[in-house]
Amino acid sequence: MLMNEPRAQALMEEQQFAALVATAPENVTYTSGYWAMSQWIRRGPQAYAVHPAAGHGAPCIIAATGAMDLVADQDPPVKEIHRYGYFVIEVDPEATLDERDARVHELSNTEDEGDPVAALVNVLRARGLDRERIGIDEYGIPPPYLAKLREALPKTVFVPAWEVFRQIRAIKTPEEVRRLRASAQIAEKSIAAALTVARADVTERDLAVAFHETTIREGALPVLACIGTGPRSALPNAQPTDRRLVPGDVIRFDVGGRYRHYRADIARIATLGEPSAKVKRYHHAIRAGMMRAIEAMKPGARCADIFNIAMETARKEGLPHYQRNHVGHGIGLDGYDPPNLTPTSKEVLEEGMVLCVETPYYELGFAGLQVEDTVAVGKDGPISLMATSSELRVV
Amino acid sequence: MLMNEPRAQALMEEQQFAALVATAPENVTYTSGYWAMSQWIRRGPQAYAVHPAAGHGAPCIIAATGAMDLVADQDPPVKEIHRYGYFVIEVDPEATLDERDARVHELSNTEDEGDPVAALVNVLRARGLDRERIGIDEYGIPPPYLAKLREALPKTVFVPAWEVFRQIRAIKTPEEVRRLRASAQIAEKSIAAALTVARADVTERDLAVAFHETTIREGALPVLACIGTGPRSALPNAQPTDRRLVPGDVIRFDVGGRYRHYRADIARIATLGEPSAKVKRYHHAIRAGMMRAIEAMKPGARCADIFNIAMETARKEGLPHYQRNHVGHGIGLDGYDPPNLTPTSKEVLEEGMVLCVETPYYELGFAGLQVEDTVAVGKDGPISLMATSSELRVV
Numbered sequence: 001m002l003m004n005e006p007r008a009q010a011l012m013e014e015q016q017f018a019a020l021v022a023t024a025p026e027n028v029t030y031t032s033g034y035w036a037m038s039q040w041i042r043r044g045p046q047a048y049a050v051h052p053a054a055g056h057g058a059p060c061i062i063a064a065t066g067a068m069d070l071v072a073d074q075d076p077p078v079k080e081i082h083r084y085g086y087f088v089i090e091v092d093p094e095a096t097l098d099e100r101d102a103r104v105h106e107l108s109n110t111e112d113e114g115d116p117v118a119a120l121v122n123v124l125r126a127r128g129l130d131r132e133r134i135g136i137d138e139y140g141i142p143p144p145y146l147a148k149l150r151e152a153l154p155k156t157v158f159v160p161a162w163e164v165f166r167q168i169r170a171i172k173t174p175e176e177v178r179r180l181r182a183s184a185q186i187a188e189k190s191i192a193a194a195l196t197v198a199r200a201d202v203t204e205r206d207l208a209v210a211f212h213e214t215t216i217r218e219g220a221l222p223v224l225a226c227i228g229t230g231p232r233s234a235l236p237n238a239q240p241t242d243r244r245l246v247p248g249d250v251i252r253f254d255v256g257g258r259y260r261h262y263r264a265d266i267a268r269i270a271t272l273g274e275p276s277a278k279v280k281r282y283h284h285a286i287r288a289g290m291m292r293a294i295e296a297m298k299p300g301a302r303c304a305d306i307f308n309i310a311m312e313t314a315r316k317e318g319l320p321h322y323q324r325n326h327v328g329h330g331i332g333l334d335g336y337d338p339p340n341l342t343p344t345s346k347e348v349l350e351e352g353m354v355l356c357v358e359t360p361y362y363e364l365g366f367a368g369l370q371v372e373d374t375v376a377v378g379k380d381g382p383i384s385l386m387a388t389s390s391e392l393r394v395v
Numbered sequence: 396m397l398m399n400e401p402r403a404q405a406l407m408e409e410q411q412f413a414a415l416v417a418t419a420p421e422n423v424t425y426t427s428g429y430w431a432m433s434q435w436i437r438r439g440p441q442a443y444a445v446h447p448a449a450g451h452g453a454p455c456i457i458a459a460t461g462a463m464d465l466v467a468d469q470d471p472p473v474k475e476i477h478r479y480g481y482f483v484i485e486v487d488p489e490a491t492l493d494e495r496d497a498r499v500h501e502l503s504n505t506e507d508e509g510d511p512v513a514a515l516v517n518v519l520r521a522r523g524l525d526r527e528r529i530g531i532d533e534y535g536i537p538p539p540y541l542a543k544l545r546e547a548l549p550k551t552v553f554v555p556a557w558e559v560f561r562q563i564r565a566i567k568t569p570e571e572v573r574r575l576r577a578s579a580q581i582a583e584k585s586i587a588a589a590l591t592v593a594r595a596d597v598t599e600r601d602l603a604v605a606f607h608e609t610t611i612r613e614g615a616l617p618v619l620a621c622i623g624t625g626p627r628s629a630l631p632n633a634q635p636t637d638r639r640l641v642p643g644d645v646i647r648f649d650v651g652g653r654y655r656h657y658r659a660d661i662a663r664i665a666t667l668g669e670p671s672a673k674v675k676r677y678h679h680a681i682r683a684g685m686m687r688a689i690e691a692m693k694p695g696a697r698c699a700d701i702f703n704i705a706m707e708t709a710r711k712e713g714l715p716h717y718q719r720n721h722v723g724h725g726i727g728l729d730g731y732d733p734p735n736l737t738p739t740s741k742e743v744l745e746e747g748m749v750l751c752v753e754t755p756y757y758e759l760g761f762a763g764l765q766v767e768d769t770v771a772v773g774k775d776g777p778i779s780l781m782a783t784s785s786e787l788r789v790v
Contacts, residue, residue, distance in 0.1 A: 024438055026438075037632050037634075038632075041618050041619060041730065042729060042730050042731065043419055043421075043534050043535075043729075044534070044729075044731070066631055066632075066720075067631075067632060069629075069630035069631050069632055069633070070630075070632045070634070073630060073633075073634065086720050087631075087720055088718040088719060088720065088757070089629070089631065089758075089759060090716070090756070090757060090758040090759065091758065091759045091760060092758050092759065092760035092761035094760075095759070095760025095761060096760070097759055097760050098626070101626065101629070101759040101760060104630065104759060105759055138538045138539075139438050139439070139537060140438075142533060142534060142557070143533045143538060143541070143555060144533075144555065146538070160538060160539065162537070205614075209612055212611040212616075213608050213611055213612075216604055216608060216611065216617070217604055217608075221607075221617055222611070222616055222617065223436050224436060231493070231496065234464075234484070234496070235464035235465075235468060235499065236461055236462075236464050236482075237432050237433075237461075237462060237464055237465045238464070238468075239432075239465070239468065321485070323483040325461075325480075325481050325482055325483070334437060334438075334439075335436065335437050336437065336439070361485070362483070362484045362485060363484075363485040363486065363487050364484060364485065364486045364487065364490070364492055364496040364499060364500055365486060365487035365489075365490025365491070365492050365496060366487035366490060
């Protein structure tokens, strides 16, 4: 199970929701375990997961008929499936279907509920949820669909709940932490692979190819690949180009793929040949800032305090003019989950949060330097999910 | 330029829009040429492109301050940039900035307009568009932001325009066709790479790794990789598993990455060793259906007729019970652009459309067979964007 069920129930109670309706891909997967491919790779295809509060019936999934194979193949923990739309999948009359194919056939031959909104209306009515207050994730359902839903169920109070889903997702379950650890470590291996090809005249694209190939081989998919060299390392979102490495270059990685749907976002710095004194001093400063911030992570710590620790340390340790909007953020199915490590945050760390802690520094005409580790908040303090150190590497 | 400017102007006139506001990643990139990374890899980050009708002022881009490096580095054709939010990027006082870095610095130091909606309000007001009818893409702007926009500009009539953007995008510009051709042919090369590793005991994941590695090396990014072998080939959305190839297996690819933001979606079938008579007959039938449908593609042809040609041909050529909801769709920045080749479509082909024409057949307990080519509608008929034949391949 990916979802933090006790937290979902507690937040539904706090919000007086009788159910949550997930509509965006992250929330559908989180709530039901079902990865609705078309929804992840396009905007428009609709899949929903309905998750009632205790006493309001069973959870269910609403998906297109053409996706019943995905549901059967993934066999998510939520077993009640509603389908909509016309799609043909034949059966070989001479074959004995295995369990998976039999399930595809069974699911494909339940009642066609017409369209996603009609199916959602059926599901809410059948559970008596049509006179209740429902939290609906407003990010995945297009406004005209939501309008149709409100029209069909005028007594239901639909409340935007994207932010409530984010709050539930903020505290990770053990399975989520396992995936986040694997995802972060695949990114580390991918950086290592990129650095094995780094030498003079190699391009940023060459580094990116080596990076992504390892991500792919390790079972993840490319998502974020800011790889900048030399002065390009100062571009926060540097996309790999044909620029060729020259001795003395900084190589900045701010990278991470998606492993079993969970994101990575880590950063490391290398130099081609010996780093300058300025690179060494600044890298030491930002790394000290990140490490002190991580040391301070424990349940009850204030995010704003963590921010201040990172900034003060970096300033004291060699980067006196350091300024920054945040020094980290949660991570999960989305690249930015709560909390945010900002100076104005009112958030407090809780056990089970997983954060990317980072202290990037960008200076045009010089370089960009950045370290970023993924760290879980344990009962007694930080639990690093990383396998490598954030030291400056010389290749 | 990616955007079809004459068509955009014509559809704005038809809809009586004084401007279009793009909010979803595909439409922002299409309208302005600016690829807003964070918006492509997450839901939530806001970037907009405003494209006025003739006589209503210059187009512009609204983006986060932290993305000014991307804007400068990409140097999109739209030059007026509005930024929002706090983000720090320093300048080395001893360096002479190159043109790109000088532009990053310049853009980062224009006025901070606060937040994306405030910036959009400023832009519309400055052009006198705040008393006009505006088409706004409702897929990329969260409902609470849209509500705030309507509140700030009560005299503006905002009309949902996702579908209008789709209609503009339906007729490709030459640059779009170039990218779509490259994207389709990278998918073909990736299939060829996967087939070079196909032999008994190799897994579906091994095929997928070889597939994605080639996609990466060719400069594209993985998106769609339905790769099913043996009975799993019958799963329409088959995701690669550890299933090992056995002689006689069908290998079905329904695949395509993203090259310079443009999608591919093609399908090919191979068998490990000699195919059965049934595989040969059915593959011949669906391939004949696809090829006849493609032959009939020309400006003025009705999509419903193309559908019927594909179905009748496949039925006559060996698959008498063939049923299907559609036999193809447009492709572009999105995996499904207009038109759709369905029996009930009222759409008519126009010069410059690019379609994926496909005749998939799924039979549980047997196999899935599918061919899918990408084809542009030329003045005098179909222009294939493929480099390889859709013949059944034996490996």
